[in-house]
Amino acid sequence: MSGDVASPCINLCVMDDARGVCRGCARTLDEIANWVSYTRTEKLAILEQVAQRQAAADETRTALPASTGAKTMPLPSPASRTLMHNRTIECRGYERADGLWDIEGHLVDAKTYATTARDTGRPREPGEPVHNMWLRLTIDLDMKIHDAEAVTDDGPYALCGAITPNFKALQGVTIGPGWRKKTLALLGGIKGCTHLVELLGPLGTTAFQATGRARDKHNAGKPSTKKPYQLNACHIYQDDGPAVKERWPKYYTGK
Numbered sequence: 001m002s003g004d005v006a007s008p009c010i011n012l013c014v015m016d017d018a019r020g021v022c023r024g025c026a027r028t029l030d031e032i033a034n035w036v037s038y039t040r041t042e043k044l045a046i047l048e049q050v051a052q053r054q055a056a057a058d059e060t061r062t063a064l065p066a067s068t069g070a071k072t073m074p075l076p077s078p079a080s081r082t083l084m085h086n087r088t089i090e091c092r093g094y095e096r097a098d099g100l101w102d103i104e105g106h107l108v109d110a111k112t113y114a115t116t117a118r119d120t121g122r123p124r125e126p127g128e129p130v131h132n133m134w135l136r137l138t139i140d141l142d143m144k145i146h147d148a149e150a151v152t153d154d155g156p157y158a159l160c161g162a163i164t165p166n167f168k169a170l171q172g173v174t175i176g177p178g179w180r181k182k183t184l185a186l187l188g189g190i191k192g193c194t195h196l197v198e199l200l201g202p203l204g205t206t207a208f209q210a211t212g213r214a215r216d217k218h219n220a221g222k223p224s225t226k227k228p229y230q231l232n233a234c235h236i237y238q239d240d241g242p243a244v245k246e247r248w249p250k251y252y253t254g255k
Contacts, residue, residue: 005040005047007025007127008027009032009112009126010025012025013086013110015088019053021053022127024127025050026050026053027046027050029108031046032110032128033108033132035125036125083112084113085110085111086110087108087109088106088110089107090106091104091206092104092210093206093207093209093210093211100140100146101138102136102137102138103137103139103203103206104134105134105136105200105206107134107195107198107199109195110128110130111130113126117158118157119157130155131195133150133151133193134149134151135148135196136149137170139211141211141214141215141219143176144172145170145174147171150165151164152164152196163191163192164193167187167196169187170183170187175204177229180200180201180204183200228247228248239251240254
């Protein structure tokens, strides 16, 4: 480990989803998470890439027509404030060559100020992850989990990652109604990790989003008496609304 190259973190820890890098330091999540373990040579190479990314972003901003109306924050203008903490959650769905699907999640928590590890007292630089955790669920098109893998690269305590084998308990579980209740029963409290269990929520949604088209094809022609799971799950799909009338007229309850 080498500490002779300063972190490029400027305490603006917000990921740019379009570019896949932090808006402040122009590093990827992996580069941020592994910064303290890189050699001096590796850090300098990353800083060169950072400079190139920042230059490319500047050129893009310069070329962007004013008429696009692009906004960095569509919410109302806030009061004067200072960013203190950033949580980034990224979820992705992959179709595998063997017919199964991998649904992966990555959670990173980082402070914009220096902290210390609770058990060892090791100093953390601003932007260095307090939590850096990964989950992969391997599922079929019936939403049944065939395998589950969890990894904790960074946590408040060195033993945080010791709980990750418990997530194998998800094998055989079907993602669907009662998903949160099922995961809490298997991994809630002292049986799991708070943040990895939190990550299971968006992973469940990602699983449905990623496999939607393939599931429609897989289930085509099969008789079904189940109501669509989307019914009354949000205001758009209330059963007497126009979206339900158009998409599932059989279940439309309006006049």
